[in-house]
Amino acid sequence: MGELKNCPVCGKVFVKVVKNLCPACIEAEEREFMEVRDYIKDNPGASVEEITTITGTEEKKILRWLREGRIEYTNSEGKLRPTCKSCGTPINVGNLCAKCAKELSSKINSMTSAGQKYNKSSDEGRDENSRRMYAAKRVRKD
Ligand SMILES: [Zn+2]
Ligand SMILES: [Zn+2]
Structure with missing residues (x-):
């Protein structure tokens, strides 16, 4: 849709x-x-x-x-x-010249790996919380 x-x-x-x-x-x-x-x-x-x-x-x-x-x-x-949207060099196709495209992709790569690290730690935090909640429930139930 x-x-x-x-x-x-x-x-x-x-x-x-x-x-x-x-x-x-x-x-x-x-x-x-x-x-x-x-x-x-x-x-x-x-x-x-x-x-x-x-x-x-x-x-x-x-x-x-x-x-x-x-x-x-x-x-x-x-x-x-x-022309390259970043440095203005004439290009044949696309938005960026080869040099800027390479720079951008390495920037994106480092951003993505930083993002992954962040997500991972927040996931771990969530797991820790749910474990604690589970433990609390069990305590109450017993
Ligand atoms: Zn129309
Ligand atoms: Zn460029």
């Missing part, structure tokens, strides 16, 4: 399944995507302005598709390329 949401594009209420958009807007975006993809295919080297003007698609959408690896595009200026 999905949750009920308001579509951020058209405002209609819909059941969220996979995407954040209502089915009508997903379909519209899909059509837009194919238009952009075909335009880039037919006009390699077209400028970003050209693509956004002709297809009517916002630049940030095109950038998102680039990040998702759904379209490939490099023009002479190399302008429309996703």
Whole structure:
């Protein structure tokens, strides 16, 4: 079961399944995507302005598709390329460059192991409490 949401594009209420958009807007975006993809295919080297003007698609959408690896595009200026969200290095796909992705994953790893340690100690604490309660019950019962 999905949750009920308001579509951020058209405002209609819909059941969220996979995407954040209502089915009508997903379909519209899909059509837009194919238009952009075909335009880039037919006009390699077209400028970003050209693509956004002709297809009517916002630049940030095109950038998102680039990040998702759904379209490939490099023009002479190399302008429309996703950049690392952390250091700004141009990348081909995703949100982070290899260096920052590595740094982030090691950060996450150390956070996760710290979290595990924390959970473990609180679990032990709970066990200790329930043991004590159990013992208390037994004492009362006897
Ligand atoms: Zn919608
Ligand atoms: Zn980076």
